[in-house]
Amino acid sequence: MTRITVDEARALWLRGDDAELKELAQVARARYHEPDRATYMVMRIINYTNVCVAQCDYCAFYVLPNQDGGYVLSREDVFAKIDGLLEAGGDLVGFNGGFNPKLPLDYYCDLFASVRARYGDRVEFYALTIAEFVYLADRADLSFAEAAARLRDAGVHWVTGGGSEILTEDFRKRHAKFKYTVADYFEAQRAIVEAGLRTTATMVIGFDEALEERLEHLKRTRDFQDETGGLFSFLCWTYKPYGTAFGGREISPQEYRRWIALSRIFLDNVKHVRTSVLTQNEDAFRALDYGADDFDLPIEDEVTQKAGATIELDLDALLAVPRSLGYTVEYRRAERPTALTA
Numbered sequence: 001m002t003r004i005t006v007d008e009a010r011a012l013w014l015r016g017d018d019a020e021l022k023e024l025a026q027v028a029r030a031r032y033h034e035p036d037r038a039t040y041m042v043m044r045i046i047n048y049t050n051v052c053v054a055q056c057d058y059c060a061f062y063v064l065p066n067q068d069g070g071y072v073l074s075r076e077d078v079f080a081k082i083d084g085l086l087e088a089g090g091d092l093v094g095f096n097g098g099f100n101p102k103l104p105l106d107y108y109c110d111l112f113a114s115v116r117a118r119y120g121d122r123v124e125f126y127a128l129t130i131a132e133f134v135y136l137a138d139r140a141d142l143s144f145a146e147a148a149a150r151l152r153d154a155g156v157h158w159v160t161g162g163g164s165e166i167l168t169e170d171f172r173k174r175h176a177k178f179k180y181t182v183a184d185y186f187e188a189q190r191a192i193v194e195a196g197l198r199t200t201a202t203m204v205i206g207f208d209e210a211l212e213e214r215l216e217h218l219k220r221t222r223d224f225q226d227e228t229g230g231l232f233s234f235l236c237w238t239y240k241p242y243g244t245a246f247g248g249r250e251i252s253p254q255e256y257r258r259w260i261a262l263s264r265i266f267l268d269n270v271k272h273v274r275t276s277v278l279t280q281n282e283d284a285f286r287a288l289d290y291g292a293d294d295f296d297l298p299i300e301d302e303v304t305q306k307a308g309a310t311i312e313l314d315l316d317a318l319l320a321v322p323r324s325l326g327y328t329v330e331y332r333r334a335e336r337p338t339a340l341t342a
């Protein structure tokens with residue numbers, strides 16, 4: 001199977017039926033994975049603060065610094081949430097919050113160092129999203145390389161590629177003009193890779209993005225992976241519109257599966273394509289037939305829950321679904337970066 005171009009991806013999306021996308025995605029998936037095997041993690045997103053100045057119009061989570069209802073979790077609150085995750089059988093935390101002007105980079109380095117000191121390698125964590133990393137480096141007046149080194153020294157292994165949504169400059173101008181540019185995003189992610197940390201690619205679909213914007217996002221992601229090889233995985237999830245300023249409607253599970261398939265076919269240099277149980281619930285597992293090989297079982301994420309996501313906490317019942325589709329599912333622990341194992 002040879003690499004497809006953007007023109008070929010567009011044609012496949014517009015003219016390929018579900019069966020064709022599914023078949024091609026399964027061929028692409030088989031390059032890296034056994035056909036009937038999938039992996040998963042149990043994770044908790046800890047939303048340490050909801051105060052944010054970015055004002056993305058698709059977000060139902062944030063409050064501005066002087067508005068009522070803002071919070072910052074205490075260290076004890078964070079530890080209690082991690083203890084709860086361990087009790088639920090999970091070992092992956094995703095720290096994700098707002099751009100809070102009162103929390104400098106030092107606050108995060110202290111927090112991450114304390115988590116590493118208390119839990120060691122029993123828990124792995126995605127320290128920040130690239131979006132938060134850009135904001136914090138900027139506020140600290142540090143280069144991305146300097147900020148990445150500070151995180152690494154605090155025991156951080158992963159900075160996930162969250163906050164990307166749709167990586168076109170026009171999308172950001174329409175919906176998140178205070179966030180950062182696409183150029184900033186990739187420059188920051190490159191610094192993360194060069195610092196020896198691990199990172200991921202993400203994408204959110206279902207706003208008002210044009211097909212050309214989705215394709216540009218995939219192309220930029222594939223190009224970045226060609227240049228750096230730093231992306232562990234690609235996770236796509238769907239926009240939840242409830243309670244947001246932008247509003248809108250959810251896309252169908254069928255459209256989601258088709259996009260997972262096209263992503264798997266196009267991103268021939270990314271090993272793991274992850275399906276989103278957080279936003280697709282049980283429908284997410286059908287994407288395993290469309291090229292996905294891995295998924296999270298989340299037990300909390302206030303950001304998407306505020307916008308309408310619902311979380312099923314009966315993990316055995318959830319795991320029964322991919323098994324009923326013929327998959328053997330195995331727990332996967334987050335990998336420690338090779339550069340930091342010496």
Ligand code: SF4
Nearest residue numbers: 052054055056059098
């Ligand atoms: S999506 Fe993130 S950066 Fe944007 S307003 Fe919400 S919390 Fe802030």
